[in-house]
Amino acid sequence: MKPMNLTEKIFSEHLVGGGDLPPAGEVVTLKIDEAFTQDATGTMCMLQLEAMGVKRVKPLSVNFVDHSMMQSGFRNPDDHEYLRTVSQKLGIIFSPPGTGICHFLNIENFVKPGMTGIGADSHTVNAGGMGAIYFGAGGYDVALAMATGEYKLPMPQVVKVYLTGSLKPGVMAMDVILKMLSIVGVKGGKGKIFEYAGPGVASLSLTERATVTNMGAEMGASTSIFPSDERTREYLESRNRGGDYKEMGADDGAEYTESVDINLDELEPLIAIYPSPGNVEKVSQRAGDKIHQVCVGSCTNSSYENIAAFAEMLKGKRVVVDTLLYPGSRAVATQLANSGYVASLFQSGVRVMENGCGACIGQGGSPISKGLSLRTFNRNFPKRSGTNDAEVHLVSPQVAAASALTGVITVPTESVDFTDSPQVDDSASFVMPIPQAEAEKVETIQGPNIMQLPAFDSLPDTLKGEVLLKMGDNISTDDIQPAGIYLPLRSNVKEYAMQATFNQVDTSFGERAVAHRDAGGHGILVGRENYGQGSSREHAALCPRWLGVRAVVVAQFARIHVANLVNFGIVPLTFKNMEDFDKVTQGDNVSIDVSNLEGDLSLEVNGESIPLVPAFEAKDVPVLKAGGALPYFKLTTAA
Ligand code: MIC
Ligand code: SF4
Numbered sequence: 001m002k003p004m005n006l007t008e009k010i011f012s013e014h015l016v017g018g019g020d021l022p023p024a025g026e027v028v029t030l031k032i033d034e035a036f037t038q039d040a041t042g043t044m045c046m047l048q049l050e051a052m053g054v055k056r057v058k059p060l061s062v063n064f065v066d067h068s069m070m071q072s073g074f075r076n077p078d079d080h081e082y083l084r085t086v087s088q089k090l091g092i093i094f095s096p097p098g099t100g101i102c103h104f105l106n107i108e109n110f111v112k113p114g115m116t117g118i119g120a121d122s123h124t125v126n127a128g129g130m131g132a133i134y135f136g137a138g139g140y141d142v143a144l145a146m147a148t149g150e151y152k153l154p155m156p157q158v159v160k161v162y163l164t165g166s167l168k169p170g171v172m173a174m175d176v177i178l179k180m181l182s183i184v185g186v187k188g189g190k191g192k193i194f195e196y197a198g199p200g201v202a203s204l205s206l207t208e209r210a211t212v213t214n215m216g217a218e219m220g221a222s223t224s225i226f227p228s229d230e231r232t233r234e235y236l237e238s239r240n241r242g243g244d245y246k247e248m249g250a251d252d253g254a255e256y257t258e259s260v261d262i263n264l265d266e267l268e269p270l271i272a273i274y275p276s277p278g279n280v281e282k283v284s285q286r287a288g289d290k291i292h293q294v295c296v297g298s299c300t301n302s303s304y305e306n307i308a309a310f311a312e313m314l315k316g317k318r319v320v321v322d323t324l325l326y327p328g329s330r331a332v333a334t335q336l337a338n339s340g341y342v343a344s345l346f347q348s349g350v351r352v353m354e355n356g357c358g359a360c361i362g363q364g365g366s367p368i369s370k371g372l373s374l375r376t377f378n379r380n381f382p383k384r385s386g387t388n389d390a391e392v393h394l395v396s397p398q399v400a401a402a403s404a405l406t407g408v409i410t411v412p413t414e415s416v417d418f419t420d421s422p423q424v425d426d427s428a429s430f431v432m433p434i435p436q437a438e439a440e441k442v443e444t445i446q447g448p449n450i451m452q453l454p455a456f457d458s459l460p461d462t463l464k465g466e467v468l469l470k471m472g473d474n475i476s477t478d479d480i481q482p483a484g485i486y487l488p489l490r491s492n493v494k495e496y497a498m499q500a501t502f503n504q505v506d507t508s509f510g511e512r513a514v515a516h517r518d519a520g521g522h523g524i525l526v527g528r529e530n531y532g533q534g535s536s537r538e539h540a541a542l543c544p545r546w547l548g549v550r551a552v553v554v555a556q557f558a559r560i561h562v563a564n565l566v567n568f569g570i571v572p573l574t575f576k577n578m579e580d581f582d583k584v585t586q587g588d589n590v591s592i593d594v595s596n597l598e599g600d601l602s603l604e605v606n607g608e609s610i611p612l613v614p615a616f617e618a619k620d621v622p623v624l625k626a627g628g629a630l631p632y633f634k635l636t637t638a639a
Contacts, residue, residue, distance in 0.1 A: 003251035006225055007158045007193050010133045010248075014116045016150055024157040024191070024257070027619055034060045034110060034117035034134075035145040038102045040067035040361070040483065041120035041537060043079050043491040045139035046086045047453050048630055049146055050444075052637075056091040056436050058149035059117075060110065063087045064095040064102035066356040068487040070363050075488035078447030082491070084431065089442040092146070094431040100329025100355045103127070103299040107210055108331060109427055112244040113228030118145050122217045122536040122560060123299050123378065129210030131228030131248045133193075136217060138538035138564040140629045154617065156193045156222040160256035163200025165265030169415035172309075173208035174301055174376065174396035176262065177215040178270035178280050183260060186278035186474065187530040189221030190559055192257075196226045197250060200264045206235035207303035214300045215378045218277040220533065220558055238423045269399050269411055274372075274391035275382045276474065283399050286409045292371035292390075294319070294404040296397055297326030297353075298360040301376035304335045306397045308418035311341040313401035314348040320407040324351045324365050326358040331426040339421035350404075362386040362484025374409065376400050381478045381534060383504050386485065451492040454546055456569050458627040461595035463550045463571070465521035467605075468513055469502060470586040475527050476534040477561060479504055481543050483535075490539065497543035510547065517548025524592075524603075526584050527554040532561025541568040545628070551592055553603060555581070557615050566620045569628035573601060576611040583608060597621045 004012070011021055016029040035057070037045045042063050049057075063083045068076045080097060087094035095105055102119065103126035111117065113131035118124060120142040127134035135153065137145075145151045161180070167173075180194070194216055196209070204212070209226040216224035227249035236245045269283040296302075296310050307327060325345060327333040333355050336342050345352055359365025360377045366386035367373040373385060373392045380392035395403070402410035433439065471479075482500050489496035502509035513523055525544070531554040532540060541564035551571040555578055565572045571594060575581055583605065584590070590605045592612070598621060603610040616624060626632035 003253040005158050005195055005250040005254035005256060006131070006227060006248060007133065007195055010114055010116060013114070022155050024155050026155050027152055027617055028155045029150055029152045030116055032059050032118055032145045032149055032151045033115040035119070035142050036062040036064060036102060036106065037120040037139065037142055038067050039065040039079055039083060040487055040490050041139045042083050043450060044538060044542070045120050045143045046083065048140050049090065049143040050086065051453060051630060052143065052147050052633055054090060054147045055440065057146040059145065061092040061146050062095060062110065063092050064105060065097040066101045067361055068363065068490065069097045069354060069356050073488065074447060075449040078449040079491050081445045081447060082450055085442060085444040087431065088434060089439055089444055091433040091436065091439055093433060096429065096431065098330060098355055099426065099429040100331070101299045101302060101357060103214065104302060104328035108239060108329060113232060113246045113248045118142055118151050120536060122534065123214050125217050125221070125223040126210050126214040126299055128213030128216070128223055128225040129206055131226055131232060133223060133225060135223050136536040136560055138536055138560060138567055140538060140567040141563060152619065153222070154191065156191055157257040158193050158195050160259040161194050161196045162198040162259055162261045163196060163264055164198055165200050165263045166203035167264050167267060170269055170398055170412040171267050172396035172398055173204060173211035175267050175270045176264065177212045178272055179262060179267055181218055181272065181278050182270070182280035184219045186218060186276060186533060187220045187556065189216065189219030191222065193222050194224040195250065195256070196224070201226060202229065202231060203264065205231055205305060207305055211300055215277070218378055220530065222559060240425060269396060271399065272380060272394035274380050274393055277379060277394060283395065283409060283411050287411055289409045290372065291321055291374050291403055291407060291409060293321055293367040293373040294323040294400050295359045295365055295373060295375040295377065296400050297328065297358065298377035299328065300378040301397050302326060302328030302332065304332050304421070307332065307336055308339065308341055309416045310397040310401045311336070311345050312416050312418040313398065313412070314350065314405065315344045317405055318349045319404040321404060323349065323404045324353055324359060326353045327355045329426065330355050330429060331424040334424040334426065335421050339419045359385065361487065363487065366390070374400055374403050379534060381476045383482065384478050384484065449488070449491050451494060453630070454493055456545060456627045456631060458631065459569060459594055459625050462591055462593050463522040463524065464591040465523055466516055467526050467584055467586050467588045467590055468516065468523040468549065469506060469509065469525050470584060471505065471527040473529040474533055475531050477532055477537050477540040478534055480532065481537060481540040493542060493546050496539060497546045501543045501547055513547035513549065521548065522551070523547065523549040524590055525549055525552045527552070528581065529555045531557050533558040536560045538564045538567065541565045541570055545570055553612060562615050566616050566623055567629040569624060571624055572615040573612040574615050576613050580610040583610060597624060
């Protein structure tokens with residue numbers, strides 16, 4: 001038999017219908033072992049799951065609460081209560097606020113080597129550190145996976161990342177992924193799975209591997225994966241999960257589309273400079289720059305090892321800038337308390353915050369105006385911190401510690417020996433599913449924050465309307481549909497759309513779009529490269545659709561966003577010739593004949609016909625025609 005890489009092995013074991021794997025780019029259907037949401041995407045996902053008429057989910061499913069935890073007012077707690085009750089009703093595990101960050105809890109408790117999963121969050125790929133294949137997806141796709149136990153995606157190419165050597169003092173796993181970002185860029189990973197291999201792999205612990213796979217999302221990759229080996233066994237045994245261990249790796253002679261070599265010995269501390277995770281430099285190039293804040297945590301860097309190393313460097317000293325810390329889970333926080341680090345962090349002047357996303361998604365912890373914040377997080381997009389004119393650079397926990405002590409960007413050089421402490425089992429925090437007969441009697445509680453799903457009409461033969469916005473490269477979902485202070489509106493499409501959609505790009509967008517929609521126009525958006533990069537939030541498609549947007553025409557889309565556009569009946573299109581971008585102006589009246597989505601498509605503007613290329617797959621055509629995935633699901637399951 002032909003030698004297989006690890007990705008091919010897991011895909012083959014999960015291929016619905018069996019047989020050979022298709023070539024890269026062709027749609028493949030995988031059996032999904034786990035599906036999950038977090039609270040900011042979970043309520044919409046659950047409303048869609050209920051609208052599908054599902055009585056009980058098929059795969060292992062979890063609803064985590066970690067994003068919207070401020071509870072200033074009824075909105076967040078209402079969302080949590082809906083998630084708690086709907087979880088009980090549908091057979092889903094519920095992880096209440098304070099338990100920890102979804103991706104961190106997932107590797108602690110649920111992911112096993114060789115599993116497949118999808119989650120309604122782009123950093124679901126974190127699970128690749130465990131030797132599993134996990135994808136980030138929009139809420140509808142997660143709801144469908146919960147209903148059917150399956151997920152469809154274009155077969156990715158597999159890239160080998162060959163690691164040699166080991167990290168020297170002051171260099172951390174964060175620097176490995178920042179190095180990858182400097183090589184691959186923020187869109188170079190599209191359609192690819194990064195499979196790590198080589199002798200350097202054994203030098204990285206499981207949580208270090210998860211740091212690397214987590215931030216693979218910032219390369220636009222489908223996912224990333226490490227082999228499962230003795231280090232995996234070590235981690236699982238330390239969590240009393242030794243029985244979940246299975247050795248997994250690529251066969252000798254396995255083939256890859258490309259390969260990247262990284263010698264860990266040669267890495268230096270790196271920093272991603274505002275406003276993109278892809279602007280990577282050496283920390284030494286920025287040494288001495290004044291900083292105003294340090295934040296440690298997020299799903300990328302909130303393991304015990306990360307925080308203990310940070311705390312150890314601070315021990316007996318005081319931070320000189322505002323320093324916030326978010327542990328990845330209650331288990332990690334307890335472990336830090338047991339080893340004495342919580343007390344030493346307090347004494348060092350660190351603000352020990354709740355176990356959750358916190359400042360990473362702008363839920364508090366904003367920096368000062370025009371300030372510079374150093375964060376161990378994975379994203380530094382404009383305005384994401386909640387302070388519009390502040391800047392955020394991304395660094396490892398050791399760079400964060402060295403800099404918090406000096407108030408300027410500082411290169412860590414010494415090796416850190418932190419106190420070890422046994423892992424803690426916090427699985428008692430989860431609310432487990434109840435038997436189906438009892439579950440069916442549960443009434444979900446939907447407070448006033450939960451708005452019912454809007455109904456959307458089918459696709460007309462011609463889209464006719466105005467170019468509502470013309471944008472540049474790398475428009476992120478944070479630009480399209482900001483989170484931060486707007487997170488409490490995630491369950492209320494109308495309010496979220498009116499208050500937040502594109503308000504960072506143009507404050508008049510909501511009003512203009514609604515007026516145009518109500519006058520019968522179809523809104524069109526125009527952009528350039530990597531449109532929709534960043535999060536998996538389907539609201540970045542759902543809210544524009546509510547505002548009347550029916551097509552987006554750009555140079556290239558980010559993977560998850562294009563799927564979300566299709567799911568909400570917005571036609572994703574790309575320019576055949578990028579020079580045509582200059583022929584379109586914001587405010588132009590345009591039309592697109594979409595009566596035959598499989599034929600030639602063009603944008604009619606100012607008397608010219610600009611050729612377009614579909615960014616959707618053939619399988620998406622009936623979904624777009626029906627006006628979106630849920631209307632299509634209803635049409636096809638009723639038939
Ligand atoms: C993010 O980091 O941008 C988020 C918030 O976790 C998002 C999900 C969301 O918007 O709810 C993500 O990464 O998918
Ligand atoms: Fe939460 Fe930040 Fe991770 Fe998103 S990137 S899941 S907001 S910690």
